[in-house]
Structures are given as structure tokens and as C-alpha cells.
Amino acid sequence: MAAWTHCCAAGTHLVETLRAWLDAFGDVAVAAARVYTHPNTFRYRLRRLSEISGLDLTDPEARFSAMVQLRLLVPRD
Numbered sequence: 001m002a003a004w005t006h007c008c009a010a011g012t013h014l015v016e017t018l019r020a021w022l023d024a025f026g027d028v029a030v031a032a033a034r035v036y037t038h039p040n041t042f043r044y045r046l047r048r049l050s051e052i053s054g055l056d057l058t059d060p061e062a063r064f065s066a067m068v069q070l071r072l073l074v075p076r077d
Contacts, residue, residue: 014052015070017045021057022067 016035021042024031032042049055056062 014045014049017042018049018055018066019070021046022063022070026057 013035017031020031020034021028024034028039028042028046032039035042037045046057050057055066
């Protein structure tokens with residue numbers, strides 16, 4: 001929960017990045033376009049999110065857990 005709190009901090013865009021990536025089924029180009037950012041910037045944000053939260057984006061169970069948590073804890077704008 002503390003990781004989500006940090007990721008939700010103003011200006012980080014990390015939660016928005018993760019939500020877009022999960023919604024695009026891991027397709028960086030599609031997800032980056034959805035949040036109007038360059039794919040390299042998007043990849044950087046994903047790496048930063050992993051570092052901060054400890055979330056392993058290669059683990060299907062971790063991705064599913066993140067998807068559920070996003071839906072329950074973080075409202076859409």
C-alpha cells in the first residue's frame with residue numbers, strides 16, 4: 001500500500017502509466033499513445049515504477065494483482 005501511496009504522488013504519472021500499460025496488454029507503443037508520451041519515456045516510467053514499488057511486471061500474478069488493486073484503490077480521472 002505504501003508503494004501505491006508514493007506512486008500516486010502528484011507529478012509522477014506512474015499509476016497512469018501502469019494503468020495504460022495493463023489496459024494495452026503490455027504493448028508499450030499503444031499504451032504510450034494513450035497517455036500522449038514518447039515510448040522511451042513510457043518505458044522509463046515503467047522501470048521507475050518497478051524500482052519504487054517492487055512490482056515485477058514479468059510476473060503474471062503480480063500484473064493481475066496490480067490490475068485488481070488499481071481498479072479497487074485508485075479511481076480513474
